[in-house]
Amino acid sequence: MDAATDLRVMVPMDEKHQDGKVEVADGIVLTAEQKRRRRARSIAIALALVALVLLLYAVTVVKIGPEIFRRPL
Amino acid sequence: MKHSAFTATGKGAALSSPSQVSGLEPSLAEVGDYVALMKPRVMSLAVFTAFVGMIVAPGEVHPVLAIAALVCIAVGAGAAGALNMWYDADIDGVMGRTRRRPIPAGRVTPGEAFAFGVTLAVGSVAVLGLVAGWLAAGLLAFTIFFYIVVYTMWLKRWTAQNIVIGGAAGALPPVIGWAAATGDVGLAPILLFLIVFFWTPPHFWALSLRRTDEYRRANVPMLPVVSGAAETKRQVLAHALLLAPISVTPFLFGYAGLLYGIAATIVGVAMAVLAVRLKIARSDIAAYEAGKRLFSFSLLYLFILFAVLLIDDWLTPWMPWMPRLTFG
Incomplete structure (x- = not known):
């Protein structure tokens, strides 16, 4: 296993039901490094989506031009 | 040419564990790994030649539309790079030049790379069609198809003429740029x-x-x-x-x-x-x-x-x- 794989930590995760019964099951708890990487990926996806919205907005204005303002209110 | 001595050794990178299939495995990928999947250096060559094709074409293109079209071409080239790495992960893993790529290094799973590549491919073609017309978008789609299916999946593992014929994919960006500017070829x-x-x-x-x-x-x-x-x-x-x-x-x-x-x-x-x-x-x-x-x-x-x-x-x-x- 390389260093990257070592970041994965498999630990038992307790799940508490409404009746108070606690069930122990295998689960995954993210390490701090994994959480940081997930956050970075989420931010990158958000920025990409914002860029796509801005791109489509700009293209719409350029393609339609002043006509975009000539519409019944 | 002696082609028959070689046979395909892989059919795309296999998902390596049941947890990867079910999506339970936490991803180890950095943002930079996804950038690396897009082969930025190859992408820059495609963007540059497409840019030149677009500029030398007759007529004028609005700068916003030109930038939007180039972004689509860049993303389409990146999609082709990601799908190429997905399919060739077995080869990349045994070659010194490529073994540190995100998939063979274990930082990105094959499934993640495949989903990333397909999403970018579909998105880039669709947006280019809306921005610059469907001829340019069709050429971009053909380029991605040719690079992945014809070159990566077929020619590369079969014939010594792989890069001669497969080179068509890398040669198309200036044509896409021209088509985006003029609507024809x-x-x-x-x-x-x-x-x-x-x-x-x-x-x-x-x-x-x-x-x-x-x-x-x-x-x-x-x-x-x-x-x-x-x-x-x-x-x-x-x-x-x-x-x-x-x-x-x-x-x-x-x-x-x-x-x-x-x-x-x-x-x-x-x-x-x-x-x-x-x-x-x-x-x-x-x-x-x-x-x-x-x-x-x-x-x-x-x-x-x-x-x-x-x-x-x-x-x-x-x-x-x-x-x-x-x-x-």
């Missing part, structure tokens, strides 16, 4: 296509001559592995000699001025001289160095050619005295 973008098409074999064979053992170990039938170094050097020289006159054709057909004609002649002769030096290199060390010089110069060659084409186009209105061949 004429002779001029086809000449640009031919330049990149004939440039690709000597460029990649100069690299593969120095990586023959790695390609052999990975069972990839590159020309030096199948036919030997001597035949590869002969083919490099033949393609370099073909490339030189083809590079001058935009001037000869009246699509570019004398400045481009002179530049294309000089760099074409320089490339042919380097190919001759590779051909006559006697020792392995001399051949290694000659191959390295040819590979480095080939990168510069394409950049100079397209940059001068761009400068020539910009200077034409300011230099009406500059000779330009015209027909009809």
Whole structure:
């Protein structure tokens, strides 16, 4: 296993039901490094989506031009 | 050519564990790994040649539409790179040059790379269609299809002519740029296509001559592995000699001025001289160095050619005295 794989930590995760019964099951708890990487990926996806919205907005204005303002209110 | 000695060793990178299939495995990928999946250096070449194709095309493109189209072409090229890495992860893992790529290094799972590539491919084609028309979008879709299905999945593991035919994918961006600007495709973008098409074999064979053992170990039938170094050097020289006159054709057909004609002649002769030096290199060390010089110069060659084409186009209105061949 390389260093990257070592970041994965498999630990038992307790799940508490409404009746108070606690069930122990295998689960995954993210390490701090994994959480940081997930956050970075989420931010990158958000920025990409914002860029796509801005791109489509700009293209719409350029393609339609002043006509975009000539519409019944 | 001896093709039958080699068979495909993989059909795309397999998902390596049940948890990866079910999506339970936490991803280890950095944002930079996804950038690396898009092969930024290859992408930059595609964007540059598409940009030149777009600018030298007749008429004017609104800067916003030009930027949007180039972004789509860049993302489409990145999608092709990601899907190529997805399919070739088995090969990448045994080659020194590529084993640190995100999938063989274990930072990105094959499933993540596949989903990333498909999403970018569909998105880039759809947005390019809306921005610059469906001819350009269709050409982009064809380019991605050709690179992944025809080159990566079929030719690369089957024939020593893999990069000759597969080079068509890398040669299409200037045609896409032209189509995005004009809505059609004429002779001029086809000449640009031919330049990149004939440039690709000597460029990649100069690299593969120095990586023959790695390609052999990975069972990839590159020309030096199948036919030997001597035949590869002969083919490099033949393609370099073909490339030189083809590079001058935009001037000869009246699509570019004398400045481009002179530049294309000089760099074409320089490339042919380097190919001759590779051909006559006697020792392995001399051949290694000659191959390295040819590979480095080939990168510069394409950049100079397209940059001068761009400068020539910009200077034409300011230099009406500059000779330009015209027909009809």
